[in-house]
Amino acid sequence: MEPVAADNEEAVEAWSGVLFDRWAEHRDVLALSIRPFSDTAYELCCPQPGERVLDVGCGLGETTLALAEMVGAEGEVVGIDAGERFTGAAADEAAAAGAGNVAYITGDVQVADLGGPYDLAFSRFGTMFFGNPVAALRNVRSSLRPGGRLCMVVWRNKLANEWLHRGELVVDKYLERPEETDEPTCGPGPFSMANADTTTDIVAAAGFDDIALRRCDIDYLMGDDIDKAIEVVMAIGPAGELIRLVGADAERIRPQLEAELRDAYADLVRDDGVWAPASTWIVSAFNPG
Numbered sequence: 001m002e003p004v005a006a007d008n009e010e011a012v013e014a015w016s017g018v019l020f021d022r023w024a025e026h027r028d029v030l031a032l033s034i035r036p037f038s039d040t041a042y043e044l045c046c047p048q049p050g051e052r053v054l055d056v057g058c059g060l061g062e063t064t065l066a067l068a069e070m071v072g073a074e075g076e077v078v079g080i081d082a083g084e085r086f087t088g089a090a091a092d093e094a095a096a097a098g099a100g101n102v103a104y105i106t107g108d109v110q111v112a113d114l115g116g117p118y119d120l121a122f123s124r125f126g127t128m129f130f131g132n133p134v135a136a137l138r139n140v141r142s143s144l145r146p147g148g149r150l151c152m153v154v155w156r157n158k159l160a161n162e163w164l165h166r167g168e169l170v171v172d173k174y175l176e177r178p179e180e181t182d183e184p185t186c187g188p189g190p191f192s193m194a195n196a197d198t199t200t201d202i203v204a205a206a207g208f209d210d211i212a213l214r215r216c217d218i219d220y221l222m223g224d225d226i227d228k229a230i231e232v233v234m235a236i237g238p239a240g241e242l243i244r245l246v247g248a249d250a251e252r253i254r255p256q257l258e259a260e261l262r263d264a265y266a267d268l269v270r271d272d273g274v275w276a277p278a279s280t281w282i283v284s285a286f287n288p289g
Contacts, residue, residue: 002107004082007131011187012108015083015129018244019186022235023059024089029232031062033221033278037153038063038124040216041282045151047071051119054143055079056109056152057126061090061102067122068094068102078115080105081126110136116143123152129187137206146289150208154193156215156279158238163220163276164190166264167239173260174253175246183245190237199283208285220278222265229274230261 004012023030047053047070055064058079068077079102081087087104094102105112110130121140130136140150158165193199196213203211223229233239234257243250243257250257268276 004108005110012082014184050074053077056123114143117145144287148287150285157194160279164237167233171239211285219275222274
């Protein structure tokens, strides 16, 4: 693991520990649910056979392997994540799949040597947690060839993402974020790039040009049933993080929280699962060289 920027140390601790555990536990739902966003992004950035791609915040490597199939044996995809348990598991799965054109780096994108040059830097929900996103994206740009492409998927505003926001509203009624806690937080959080103007300014300040944001809305699968959906809401995202940070006080009222969350999501239950509105920006830009 390379050095970590001081303003990312807490987030790296969280993603290397408890957040890895929770993501891995609910991967069966989460990986399936967010796949439509990356599929749309692939259509926009068009990875080509023979290209070299950097997968930023690669997590467990689903996007890395998908990109590797697109660039083929003559191409290469390098996945980077600050959580060494993520890259370790991803590397094991790539080896088991026989993906010979995939490599992984454990590092903080804000300060790591990213290698390169790459034709494309791709990210699905991997850029919202940097303490200094301009520095991180500037480092990404420095790894791209002149004319190289950036494509990243980030969440839009909370109101457009009811799968998370309804849960947060319920939990906020009962719990208050502690001023001090021994639990690490995830960094700026999933909605740090929700504002189109703010995100455009960040990408421009990192040195990219021809910046475009495309809105992508889907029905998001929260779980096969209401039990799984509530379990996920209480484990990840703003509601899950607040419950974790409060600790014992939250656990004492867990039955009450679960009951109110069931009511909050009841109208989203269908025969084939619990489906909620979800929305992202797919951000594209170019390295002017």
